[in-house]
Amino acid sequence: MDEVGYGLLDRTMIQRITENWHQGGLGVIIVHLPEVGASALEALQAWSADQQRLVWRYRMESDFFFFLKREKNDERLDKLVDKSVESLRSRLSQMHPAVLTPSRGARKKQSFAIGSAVAFPSGTGRSAEAMVYYAIRDALTVVMRSQLREESAAQAEFNSMRANEPQKEWDSWDSTYAIGGLAKPIPTFYSTSRVSEVAKMFESNQHVQGAVIVNQGRPVGLVMKENMNQLLAGQFGLPLYWSRSIEKIMDDDALIVDAGLPVEQVAQLAMGRDISRLYDVVTITQNGKLLGAASIRSILEFITNLRTEEARTANPLTGLPGNASIQREMKRRIESGKPFSIIYADLDYFKWFNDFFGFSHGDELIRFLSSVLQDVTHHAGERVDFIGHIGGDDFIVLSDEVEPEKLCKQMIARFDGGVRSYYGNAQVSAVKDRSGNLIEQEGVTLSLSLLLWDGVHPITIAAISQSAAHLKKKAKSMNGSAYVIGDVVQMGLGEERS
The missing domain is CATH 3.30.70 (Alpha-Beta Plaits)
Incomplete structure (x- = not known):
């Protein structure tokens, strides 16, 4: 054969x-x-x-x-x-x-x-x-x-x-979701260039698989080496096309994407193409001008690495994304310049619960909180909302919901409505704080810190963390489950308790 x-x-x-x-x-x-x-x-x-x-x-x-x-x-x-x-x-x-x-x-x-x-x-x-x-x-x-x-x-x-190695609170991974990060240089030709010019370039550069046809810096077509060879190898390929302009044989419907588009979305677009274009490079633009191109192999390898990293850093108790994914998602949202809200969630008197009921019951309570956050966000939030598990009883929600307060209210209602089932037959009227002081309180409560960002004022992940710590302290000073609102940039505005 x-x-x-x-x-x-x-x-x-x-x-x-x-x-x-x-x-x-x-x-x-x-x-x-x-x-x-x-x-x-x-x-x-x-x-x-x-x-x-x-x-x-x-x-x-x-x-x-x-x-x-x-x-x-x-x-x-x-x-x-x-x-x-x-x-x-x-x-x-x-x-x-x-x-x-x-x-x-x-x-x-x-x-x-x-x-x-x-x-x-x-x-x-x-x-x-x-x-x-x-x-x-x-x-x-x-x-x-x-x-x-x-x-x-x-x-x-x-x-x-490395289970016994100390873990950083924010474990960074230097990568981005945007396809622009995978852009590599690719040969370019004007639409008036001859087919022979492009063919000779491919012949002298064995590792080059494609070329982009441009007009004033903007991509208008694509020529893949394999497709050109197939065309020219036909019975009348050389006499018909060798001296003609490249626009006669270029693919004027090639996949062209903006550099800011997420890699996973580009992968879906690329894999959804006809089989004859499955391995064609993806042309990447920035502000409409050619930035470069990415091969299908580089895109799939990136996604594989991304999935592997997410699996490595996912919290083993809840399966939710861990700190590396949280930081990466927060960075992506900040760079997009679109307003979003951040909800930090943690439990009050969780140490008391662990000491009183045991660590296995403590794990069950954390999983319960995880399910509350996921269910509420899924039904009342937006499709692109993100939930991460920072560690222990600390969680984070990044949401595009225009009324994030309703998420906080529903999270508290769902938590308070279900937490008592984790006490079994015990009657709880008081708990102990971390200093061992007895507090009149009917068990574990939920504190939420709701941070708002307008997408305009510059912020950093560190600023978000500091603002959240400030709000968290206020929420924990209140009796019962509560949420406190604040602006990431101006913490003194709009604070309130539910």
């Missing part, structure tokens, strides 16, 4: 696959190799030679695509594909063994990821191209999830090794 297509779904490939899948469908196997070494390539080549049902193969950067057919008397397609995957996994494990990751402890990290899926001829009128596209997408999803599981598991083991 010597055929290697110019594109994943080029005309020859579709024709060949359509000819071979009517006996029972098509199997898709995708292998991702973070480091494409000689041993891994040898393993793939040896495995391919053994696959009698292989009808097409293709490589795109670190991803290798294999397509298998089913003969009339073969076993079920899913079983055939599973056996092929197992044999492939075995070969890669032998010739490309697991590698150590000292930065994350002694755990062995798998150095490849495999995903598979099956496609069958459809009676619904879907084309062969559409069916193969969905199978490729499903297999890619498996590959991405496999990579994420490996990273998360490695991080979990690393976390257990």
Whole structure:
């Protein structure tokens, strides 16, 4: 099987696959190799030679695509594909063994990821191209999830090794959600440039995969090296296009995004494109002018790292984002310049509760507070509202709700209405403060510090923390559950108690 297509779904490939899948469908196997070494390539080549049902193969950067057919008397397609995957996994494990990751402890990290899926001829009128596209997408999803599981598991083991290390209250991670942070330089051409000029640039720069077509600094199109090669390799490609302007063959509907757009949103837009554009770079602009471009690989790697970091810093008791994610989200909101509110929540007399009822009941009470904050925010807040667990009985809510006071009122009502069930049959009429003094109080209460920011006056995370500490002290000085409001910039304005 010597055929290697110019594109994943080029005309020859579709024709060949359509000819071979009517006996029972098509199997898709995708292998991702973070480091494409000689041993891994040898393993793939040896495995391919053994696959009698292989009808097409293709490589795109670190991803290798294999397509298998089913003969009339073969076993079920899913079983055939599973056996092929197992044999492939075995070969890669032998010739490309697991590698150590000292930065994350002694755990062995798998150095490849495999995903598979099956496609069958459809009676619904879907084309062969559409069916193969969905199978490729499903297999890619498996590959991405496999990579994420490996990273998360490695991080979990690393976390257990540093469980006794002192933790900072704010654990920073130098990254941003914005796609602009992933922008890299990319060659540019005017729309009047000749196709031959662009082709020669690609030929002399083997690692360049795309070029942006600009008009007065603004991107108007995209040319990918692979697509150009496929076009020029056609029967009349060279005589038809070689001397013509590049605008004749550029993609004038390429994905162009603003630098401030979140990476995850860009990933959704990119993965939602047609399969023929799946690996096209994403063009990034700032104030309408070209900033750079990001490859799909860099975007997916960023998201994988982001998910791994979130898993590493998530609070193990509640599963809510921890301090690194909290700081990152707060920074993102400040940089966006849009007004938002911050609610700090913590429990009064929680030490007494722990001492009186035990730490396991204390954990249950913290989980109860977590559920209160999540339920209220979900039903009464905005879709983009964020909830984090700072540690212990301290939580934070970042909200775009225009009436954040209603959130505070509902949180207090929900908490006060459910907290007594955690006392069991005990009758509580007094508690002890941290100094051991007896206080007439019917158990644990909830204190909320509500900070407002107008999106105009400059603020910092440190200023928010200081303002919150000031309000927290006021809220805790009041009897019963209470919330206190303050402006981040001018703490003397608008304070009140519920």
